[in-house]
Amino acid sequence: MTTPRRHLRSWGALVAAAALTVLAVNGPTTSGATFTSTSSATGQVTAAADWTAPTVAVTSPGSTVKDVATIAVEATDAESGVAQVTLEQLAPGTDSWVTICTDTSAPFSCSWDTRTLADGTYSLRARALDRAGLEATSTEVRTTVANKLFVTLDAPGDDVRGTVALTTTVHSAGSLTHTVRLEYAAADSTTWRTICSGLKSPYACSWNTTSVTSGDYELRAVVVDSLGRTVATSAVVEVTVDNVAPSVAMVDPGSPLSGTRTFSATASDAHSGLELVTIQYAATGTSTWRDLCAPTQEPWSCRVATSTLADGSYSFRAVATDNAGNTTTSAAVTQRLVDNTVSSVSVDGPDFMTGTVTVTAAASSTAGVARVRLQYAPDGSSTWTDLCTDTAAPWSCAWDTKTVANGTYSLRAVMVDGQGRSLTSAVDPGHRVDNSPLRGLDVQTANGGYAAGKADSGDTVTFTYSGVVAPGSLMAGWDGSARNVTVRLRDGGLLKLGKTDDTLDVQTPNGGTVHLGQVNLKGDYVRSGRTATYGSTMTATTQTLTDGTQRTVVTLRLGSVTWYQLTNPRTVKTTGTMAWTPSATALDTLGRPCSTAVVNESGAADREF
Incomplete structure (x- = not known):
């Protein structure tokens, strides 16, 4: 369902007062505008009598249709009533919805003349608009137009291994005596080979993929008449096809282990790509393995408080699983000692730091802990500066990072136990401080198209900056209003990155650079060595928080694919966390450049688009 659009109607000054009261109670809010603002001594607050969108659903016409089919739509609105219903179709292999008809009176329905359409599987949806201007979109219904003989082959999935069941449907065969032959060819070739032939309804066939080399393939179904003609x-x-297990090795976490430590593995997969790497542990002398963590993207690592394990000797290993379901278990790293009962100290802090942040330490000692001193130093330097000394748990410091230059810093903690002995933690490097006046805050995607996990028409990508951006620095002559651009998705291999590091950037329609930087999508959205481009639109709005802080949000809305090598982009089924590298060419309204520090997508890891 799409988000309802709300239109406001006047209720007068009484509503204005009530609205201001609600804002005061509910706290900070945001508002959007396209680089314009107005002020007035007097104003009017308006509100709508109907805040509830209608409900709408398309009645399935069945698995197949032909000739002229009547498509019924159920639409209701308990408040202002339904003003109109629009029925739309999405043809196979396209990204644009086309209106079939608009009906303004119940019962809502459309006559769908399929005789002018190419046979194939279509999606249908309905949009209902109520009399208050609220709109809702139904879930999609799929049906196959079959006015003449044609054949469909169901996709067995993006990544397959072992023996795969293939399903074929022959439509409108009538009295024709026929069989079906299933074929495969290596991607980008024209050499078709038979998987099975002479199939009769229900045209069942199994493909033993171990008979071919792992890689990208194309499948098709061919209908043959009694004379052997196609x-x-x-x-x-x-x-x-991926019948090759991934490679994986467990990295030695060291010994003894105490406090919060990093556990990691190295892993790779040459074909379908890695889905996750599970790091496991087992007490020495046992064969019972338990999961410690299961990272789903590089680096294949996690931070774990070793205090969650009982003190003692352990083995650690990693299990890699690729997107086709193949698994490999690494050799075990054995006899690593976990010891949190003697003196131990470790330090932890945010990977990206701006403003005032909290740096923490974990410290323990059988002699008791008297105090913990937290320190920082520029990466590569041995000159340590105290942040604070804490005399009571939880051991922590508030660090105003604006007092140091932007860059990467190392952290460490020095513990003094109850008998006056000191112990210094391992150095924890790579904490980036960035207090640039303008920087990236977040990058997000939203699915507004046909398929979740696949970049297609209607999907959006949103970039949020920490301050107001001069739109002309992103694209010459731009004022933030809707502008046509080209969104480009490139395979990670083209950029000498990994298989699941496909990258998004933006260009002007004539190939010039739009200075948003680039986004590592952390997924395999286009096949090896390929590029997809989308005719898209870009808009910018200024959000104003209730404390007066303003920031720019740039939104890309993808249109149809304008160019792609041979076939459509892939559907990604794994989750990931995108990484946006902003461009320093983006300037704030005072002409100051944007930080190029990498911005990781906020929130839980999810499927993009």
């Missing part, structure tokens, strides 16, 4: 061929289905 009478119909299905659309091509793309798959990646």
